[in-house]
Amino acid sequence: MATAEYTKRFRDKRKALNRCVLCGKQDERTLSGYALCNKCAEKQRQYKQKLKEQHRCTQCGEQDERTLSGLCFCKFCTKKAKLLYRERKYTDRGTEK
Numbered sequence: 001m002a003t004a005e006y007t008k009r010f011r012d013k014r015k016a017l018n019r020c021v022l023c024g025k026q027d028e029r030t031l032s033g034y035a036l037c038n039k040c041a042e043k044q045r046q047y048k049q050k051l052k053e054q055h056r057c058t059q060c061g062e063q064d065e066r067t068l069s070g071l072c073f074c075k076f077c078t079k080k081a082k083l084l085y086r087e088r089k090y091t092d093r094g095t096e097k
Helices: 003-016 038-053 075-093
Strands: none
Touching: none
């Protein structure tokens, strides 16, 4: 089994059990539908803030002219996000009533 596929199934299983997808703990945040517990969410915020201060992409950590100008995402991650957005937008249209 591919590692990415295993990781996705593992995270989905934890999320279905209202547990943090990173550490597996359960708190009021995960019980209200969030994927991360308070502790992991705070660590994630601090890490992304640190990347932003270093002018790095908050998704992959790379640095390019977009991140150096103060934006959060590099060219590659921006392009990837746009493609995922379009894919979701058009697949969700078919399921609307």
